Amino acid sequence: MKFSNILKISTFSVIMGCAFSVSAQSTEMEKEKARLKADISFLASDQLGGRQTGSSGELASATYIKNEFKKNKLTLLGKDGFQEFSIIQLRIATEKCRFAVNSPNGFINDFKLFEEYYPLSLSSNNDSITAETIDVGYGLVSEKEKRDDYTGLDVAGKVAIIRLGYLGSDEKPNSPLAEVADITTKVKEAEKRGVVGIIFIRAKMTDEDPSGQLSRTVVPTKLPIFYFKPKNNFLRGNVTMKSFLWSPTAVGHNVMAFKNNHRKKTVVICAHHDHIGNNEYDNSKIKGITGIHNGADDNASGVATLLELSRKLKGWKYRKNNYLFLAFSGEELGLIGSKFFIQNPEIPLKTINYVINIDMLGRIDSSKQMLTINGVGTSPDWTTTLQKVKTDTTQLRITTTESGMGPSDHASFYLEGIPVLHFFSGQHKDYHTPDDDEYKINYQGMYNSIEVIKQVVKINNKCKKLPFTKTKDATPGRTKFKITMGVMPDYSYSGKGMKIDGVSDNKPAFKAGLMRNDIIVKLGENTVTGVEDYMVALSKFNAGDKTTATIIRGSETIIKEIQF
DSSP states (O other): OOHHHHHHHHHHHHHHHHHHHHHHHHHHHHHHHHHHHHHHHHHTSGGGTTOBTTSHHHHHHHHHHHHHHHHTTOEEOTBTTEEEEEEEOOOEEOTTOEEEEEOTTSOEEEOOBTTTEEEOTTSOSEEEEEEEEEEOTTOOEETTTTEETTTTOOOTTSEEEEESSOTTTTTOTTOGGGGGOSHHHHHHHHHHTTOSEEEEEOSSTTSOOOOOSOOSSSOOOSSOEEEEOOSSOOOOSEEEEEEEEEOOEEEEEEEEEEEOOSOSOEEEEEEEOOBOTTTTTSOSSSOSOOSOOOOIIIIIIHHHHHHHHHHHOOSGGGTTSEEEEEEESOGGGTSHHHHHHHHSOSSOGGGEEEEEEEOOOSOOOTTTOEEEEEOGGGOTHHHHHHHHOOOOTTTOEEEEEOOSOSSSTHHHHHTTTOOEEEEEOOOOTTTTSTTOOGGGOOHHHHHHHHHHHHHHHHHTOSSSOOOOOOOOOOOOSSOOOSSOOOEEEOTTOOSSSEEEEEEOTTSHHHHHTOOTTOEEEEETTEEOSSHHHHHHHHTTOOTTOEEEEEEEETTEEEEEEEEO
16 A cells, blocks of 8 residues: 555545544534533422422422432432421511500500501510510610610619610711611610610600511511500500511522542532522522423523532543532522521531532623632632633633622632632613513523533542632722722612622721621712612712711611721
């Protein structure tokens, strides 16, 4: 055979080999996309009813995930793969509530629930007391103002009568007293001094009544705490307070499976599988019960990715870590499932090398082709890792943020000092609406993004534990800021104002006493109706400026002084 013929045969073989390799890769890609579509189609179907935590649809979702983990030959942890936790669905004052004044002559005056009094959110669920009342004025305690309304009073074993707000609040809304004039702070001060019940009254008729809607997320005290409405406020003598609130609960389900490679360190791969059902807890961007929120992108796409990774993270290039696959529930209600796992870990937290959280990976914009990776500042190794990741930039480009905080489950691990990454395909108009459906998923974008995750894991396939670094606050949006408040917005909140999801230590918000779940409705003279308004308002201030933040905390409107 001539050399030229040998060369032709060899060249043909190489070409055919390459063609076969490309064809095989293309076939595997199509199979993966088909699996992703099958997973999302089930999880985001009307049959599951939006996967509200504690619902039958959420349990069906958890069962589906568990069965897929079993197919992938993973070891189920917990109770046959489940980790159960309880959530309070709502709190309602029942007819068993009672409020009565017992006069010295034996006359008993019973007041009418809701018409004349009602329990507040901090009130105990079940408690009954009869005790003497004691008027403590405004119930204010302020070291800054050197004021203690309890001075000279023996309140132990008595029911404290406390006025709302503080004297002169209309004339001096920025008074330091505003910092200690909210109901929560007043309750804490009264508790410290041994009261057995609290009755709030108006200081003047123009005061606004606190909300009678009982928060399901507030941790109740052990005291009956009522608001008394009548004008005369005549409550001398003994009173009887019975606080009987109905608090039905439901069970949420985390799903847990383990790939044991017999290593000292474990990589956590997680995604939340719950969504917002029919908007039972008012999490939708659309008010009212408006239909099933299927949550195809949020977060059936993340769960489908989790399942695909549980199939793919095998072989020598992934074997120097164990893998714990976690599908959390309760994320939409405030990261409840991941927080519960942190408090009740199935493996020692110190053995966790790092965490990859997938939340909304299904809507890579076909024109921008942008994948966002949050949390790259949580370890100095992440920057080096991402520099090694190879992508076809015509198909996918990567953008990053440093902060380990955020409105998703990776934040629960970050707060424990564990490096995290959050993979995210971007926000869109269908977020938290009934229009987040399967047919809008970009499966090619998902496939490309999963390839990036696999590279990140492969690059860090080593025994060394990734070092952790605490990150600076992530400032939302593109507006340039000269200062920071030190808060993380709750991006899942759709009401008026900007809800706070986290407060950083020793930042202006922390020093002013702002707390998680506070809602900022005004910054200085700037009205805040959402995150965008907040960013615009913040950009107007400089270092050294002073202003005020008007916030809603529970049923109260509070003004806090901010020093930048």
